[in-house]
Amino acid sequence: MKKYLFIILSILLLISCKAKEEAPKVSGKTLNGAGATFPYPLYSAWASAYYKEKGIKINYQSIGSGGGIRQITERTVDFGATDMALKPEEVEEKRLLQFPTVIGGVVISFNLPELGDKRLVLDGETLCKIFLGEIKNWDDPKLKALNPGVNLPSKPITPVYRSDGSGTTAIFTHYLSDVCPKWAKEIGFGTSVNFKAGIGAKGNEGVANYVKRTPYSLGYLEYAYAVQNKIRAADLKNAKGKIVSPSVESFKEAAKTSQLDPAKHFYAWMTNAPGEGAWPITGATYILLAKEKAEVNKEVLKFFDWAFQAGDKTALELHYVPLPEEVKSKVREYWKNQGL
Amino acid sequence: MATFKREYLFNSLFLAITALSSFLVIALLLGIFLVLLKESLPAFQRFGFLGFILSSSWDPVKENFGGAIPLFGTLVTSFFALILAIPIALGIAIFITEVAPKSLREPIGMAIELLAAIPSIIYGMWGLFTLAPIQSKYIEPFLQKTLGSLPYFGKLFSGTPLGIDIFTASLILSIMIIPFTASVARDAFQLVPPVLKESAYGVGATKWEVIKDVVIPYCKLGILGGIGLSLGRALGETMAVAFVLGNLNQFPSSLFSATATVTVKLANEFTEADKDIHLASLFYLALLLFIMSFTILAIAKYFIQRTGTK
Numbered sequence: 001m002k003k004y005l006f007i008i009l010s011i012l013l014l015i016s017c018k019a020k021e022e023a024p025k026v027s028g029k030t031l032n033g034a035g036a037t038f039p040y041p042l043y044s045a046w047a048s049a050y051y052k053e054k055g056i057k058i059n060y061q062s063i064g065s066g067g068g069i070r071q072i073t074e075r076t077v078d079f080g081a082t083d084m085a086l087k088p089e090e091v092e093e094k095r096l097l098q099f100p101t102v103i104g105g106v107v108i109s110f111n112l113p114e115l116g117d118k119r120l121v122l123d124g125e126t127l128c129k130i131f132l133g134e135i136k137n138w139d140d141p142k143l144k145a146l147n148p149g150v151n152l153p154s155k156p157i158t159p160v161y162r163s164d165g166s167g168t169t170a171i172f173t174h175y176l177s178d179v180c181p182k183w184a185k186e187i188g189f190g191t192s193v194n195f196k197a198g199i200g201a202k203g204n205e206g207v208a209n210y211v212k213r214t215p216y217s218l219g220y221l222e223y224a225y226a227v228q229n230k231i232r233a234a235d236l237k238n239a240k241g242k243i244v245s246p247s248v249e250s251f252k253e254a255a256k257t258s259q260l261d262p263a264k265h266f267y268a269w270m271t272n273a274p275g276e277g278a279w280p281i282t283g284a285t286y287i288l289l290a291k292e293k294a295e296v297n298k299e300v301l302k303f304f305d306w307a308f309q310a311g312d313k314t315a316l317e318l319h320y321v322p323l324p325e326e327v328k329s330k331v332r333e334y335w336k337n338q339g340l
Numbered sequence: 341m342a343t344f345k346r347e348y349l350f351n352s353l354f355l356a357i358t359a360l361s362s363f364l365v366i367a368l369l370l371g372i373f374l375v376l377l378k379e380s381l382p383a384f385q386r387f388g389f390l391g392f393i394l395s396s397s398w399d400p401v402k403e404n405f406g407g408a409i410p411l412f413g414t415l416v417t418s419f420f421a422l423i424l425a426i427p428i429a430l431g432i433a434i435f436i437t438e439v440a441p442k443s444l445r446e447p448i449g450m451a452i453e454l455l456a457a458i459p460s461i462i463y464g465m466w467g468l469f470t471l472a473p474i475q476s477k478y479i480e481p482f483l484q485k486t487l488g489s490l491p492y493f494g495k496l497f498s499g500t501p502l503g504i505d506i507f508t509a510s511l512i513l514s515i516m517i518i519p520f521t522a523s524v525a526r527d528a529f530q531l532v533p534p535v536l537k538e539s540a541y542g543v544g545a546t547k548w549e550v551i552k553d554v555v556i557p558y559c560k561l562g563i564l565g566g567i568g569l570s571l572g573r574a575l576g577e578t579m580a581v582a583f584v585l586g587n588l589n590q591f592p593s594s595l596f597s598a599t600a601t602v603t604v605k606l607a608n609e610f611t612e613a614d615k616d617i618h619l620a621s622l623f624y625l626a627l628l629l630f631i632m633s634f635t636i637l638a639i640a641k642y643f644i645q646r647t648g649t650k
Contacts, residue, residue, distance in 0.1 A: 037611070063611060064610075064611025064612045065611075065612055065614060066611060066612050066613045066614035066619070067611060069614055082614075084614065156500075158500070158502070163586055163587030163588075163604075163608050164587070164607075164608035164609065164611075164612070165400075165608065165609045165610075165611060165612025165613060166612060167612075187401065188401035188402065189401065190400050190401045190614075191400070191612040191613075191614060192400050192608070192609050192612060192613075193399075193400060193401050194397075194398060194399040194400070194401065194589060195588070199502055199504055199586050199588065199598050200504075200586040200587045200588050200598065200608075201504065201586070202468075202582055202583050202587070202608060206468065206583065209468065209469065210504070213473050214476070214502065
């Protein structure tokens with residue numbers, strides 16, 4: 001009988017221990033979020049700084065944008081995150097709120113040994129034709145016209161795309177749909193699309209690795225990844241016909257000049273933005289909230305409000321591009337209008 | 341009397357727990373099957389059975405899905421993996437049971453079984469960063485130059501050698517399944533009654549003749565079972581191939597072309613599938629793979645059991 005008593009006592013002890021452990025946490029809440037993988041490093045950096053400062057835990061799981069949308073629609077998390085903005089009618093139908101947090105850009109990396117230290121210039125149409133398999137060689141007249149004075153070899157181009165579903169692919173294919181009617185008609189845009197030419201590699205690291213070791217290949221990468229790994233990227237001719245390099249400034253310019261409308265829950269694509277210095281393959285990553293959960297939303301927004309004020313430095317360190325002040329104030333206004 | 345009663349109680353409780361554990365596994369299997377069935381229902385209703393497995397389109401934007409290419413890719417990579425793995429695995433099994441001196445048998449057997457302990461993601465990373473460059477630089481151009489000029493057969497080696505292709509994927513798969521095939525074959529070889537072998541040697545047969553005419557025919561079913569087990573594993577292998585196959589929705593034109601398998605599609609697209617029908621189609625593929633490997637494993641087990649009772 002003693003044995004049983006001992007077991008029961010130890011179980012009780014364990015329970016009481018656990019209760020004690022949980023006691024201080026009641027004051028410090030935990031907010032749960034899930035979704036896009038792209039902003040994960042940033043959100044977790046923000047979250048740990050926020051926890052140190054305010055004692056509120058933010059638990060963000062990077063399960064992918066699709067999962068994020070599904071989880072917040074089913075109300076199993078406090079906030080969802082997605083790299084592809086939901087359409088305004090979808091936001092309404094699922095009774096959600098949506099706003100952008102940071103900007104990301106997509107850059108074109110390539111492997112062209114003949115280039116030396118000159119820069120490679122591309123435009124939307126050539127990029128589209130390369131990925132459609134219509135421009136097959138580096139010495140194509142279109143490429144030559146864009147790069148006068150550059151020794152372009154007569155070698156076949158190997159386009160490299162992401163084999164896994166990704167917000168990077170969504171932004172990139174949306175840009176191609178913007179600038180290339182044939183792409184829009186035949187392939188369209190989305191986190192995974194039916195690529196017609198080239199080779200698929202898994203993740204940014206897969207594409208980067210592939211381009212690095214395959215001469216005459218060309219692929220698209222998320223900006224942060226390209227910067228961290230010191231990968232060379234091509235310049236692009238933007239909507240205004242200006243040649244721009246990918247940089248924090250040109251991404252911000254794209255965000256400023258694109259039509260982010262709070263009335264449409266910020267549903268907008270920043271691709272092919274009309275600014276003079278705007279990088280044409282730019283996009284934002286978004287947060288989704290459940291409309292009816294006012295109390296929880298206030299807590300979540302406190303976090304993002306804090307991040308908008310104090311988080312820019314962290315974002316830049318991690319090679320994310322913070323929203324320009326104009327957009328931030330639009331987002332804050334949107335919160336206010338929703339009664340939060 | 342009291343102790344006896346308590347012992348009895350404990351005993352029946354213990355038996356009940358063991359029974360519960362076993363039935364739990366069966367229930368789990370059934371549960372997984374039912375979930376797959378339920379989740380894939382929207383895709384089944386929209387595309388049907390034949391309409392799905394015969395359609396080669398996979399277009400998430402236009403919401404048109406078919407499983408022909410991933411299903412075909414799964415079969416092709418597994419098939420080539422078996423072709424590469426079987427001779428080596430049989431060689432290993434013969435060496436361990438018949439040729440190697442007794443002191444070498446244990447360590448070699450252990451080393452081969454340890455291959456099976458390497459997590460598949462490591463094979464995938466090794467494949468992407470190490471094997472694929474070697475393949476595209478040295479092995480594949482070499483094969484193209486030599487075997488590529490053969491009539492008919494040479495077509496298998498056409499195309500640009502990029503290293504991310506069926507050949508690399510099959511090679512990695514074959515390395516992964518060698519331990520399974522080898523250990524099942526070895527166990528089968530050890531079941532051959534010594535009397536049979538000794539009588540063969542007695543009438544003057546060489547080692548090669550004994551292996552060819554006595555050991556292998558005796559263990560045919562066991563070897564087949566081992567192959568079946570490996571096939572089951574090759575069909576379901578995910579991470580090792582996800583990195584080196586490209587997830588290209590196209591029928592392969594040669595061993596050097598990229599394609600997709602069911603598992604590669606699932607690993608690549610599951611997280612970002614934001615449309616319901618896309619997700620349902622992925623579940624549908626998973627269901628078909630489940631049925632496929634379940635059937636193959638069941639057949640393999642049957643063969644292995646038959647050798648045991650012979």
